[in-house]
């Protein structure tokens with residue numbers, strides 16, 4: 001625990017000094033971010049300046065040891081942390097990937113999330129027609145070429161359990177055939193993630209997907225323990241939105257959720273809005289599992305200046321400013337970005353700030369196999385940085401060393 005951090009909430013939400021509002025760093029110059037409380041991804045350190053050049057962090061030095069060739073930006077004792085990485089983004093900026101599976105749609109979604117500190121994400125397409133899911137894969141590849149914040153795609157379905165489908169459309173849920181198997185593969189260095197139910201596929205199919213570079217995550221499932229263990233042995237790497245769309249845990253029937261908590265090498269995502277999972281369950285999960293990370297599960301109203309109602313799987317849905325419900329009253333996704341989840345997890349769930357910041361950046365990076373490039377503020381890492389006030393609210397965002405957002409103005 002960082003010694004000064006428990007006092008942070010006692011500090012009134014500070015309005016950054018005028019000099020901070022006006023200070024804009026010039027992207028191509030080597031830059032030193034000074035006077036911060038800096039979270040490296042492992043520990044908080046004080047009195048360090050972060051040096052960045054050409055999109056990468058090159059060193060952390062004492063504030064008074066900044067080389068003269070570096071332009072300096074004073075963080076005014078704000079917090080610097082690794083920028084957020086979101087593995088489950090259905091939408092944002094009033095755009096839903098499933099209904100707008102286009103390059104432009106994905107770029108709009110990414111822009112809406114970037115404002116609050118998400119500099120890397122996986123657009124997520126839920127169970128849909130073959131054509132829509134194929135279009136989402138292609139559009140993601142186009143968007144990646146224009147915006148490096150898009151790491152790849154997350155297909156959530158269609159090979160999931162009808163009984164645990166949640167808001168997904170049952171008409172499009174199906175077993176995995178050879179044609180599907182051939183279509184799911186990672187190209188170049190993209191991330192290709194799929195959430196599936198172990199009872200809808202064979203262990204051989206999971207092994208084949210993993211061999212094709214696909215990250216397999218288990219979810220929307222009521223698989224029994226043997227099926228889950230077989231999927232993990234075949235190469236499944238994690239579990240999707242722990243507790244949601246999973247059977248409850250019971251003494252003699254460890255469901256997906258209990259195995260996820262018990263199986264230390266695997267990862268599990270947790271929707272971070274503090275609504276999809278009760279704070280008590282979030283705390284229990286955080287105590288039980290090291291490899292636990294946050295996702296937003298964000299829907300179109302997320303990050304939108306004027307959130308609008310939308311249609312999901314044929315049902316009208318809207319946000320109350322925090323989570324989305326459809327016309328039947330069913331919970332159908334969140335409307336908070338990861339950057340908006342972080343303060344809630346610290347303030348309302350009372351998780352340690354170090355843990356929450358790791359869950360929003362360091363651990364998703366590790367889950368994606370990108371833990372050597374993203375999720376830490378250390379030399380050689382991408383200069384993906386958020387500046388947070390003492391309530392952990394995002395104030396400023398850098399991606400690859402370039403300033404992407406500054407207070408209320410998207411850049």
Ligand SMILES: [Zn+2]
Nearest residue numbers: 156166241245
């Ligand atoms: Zn889901």
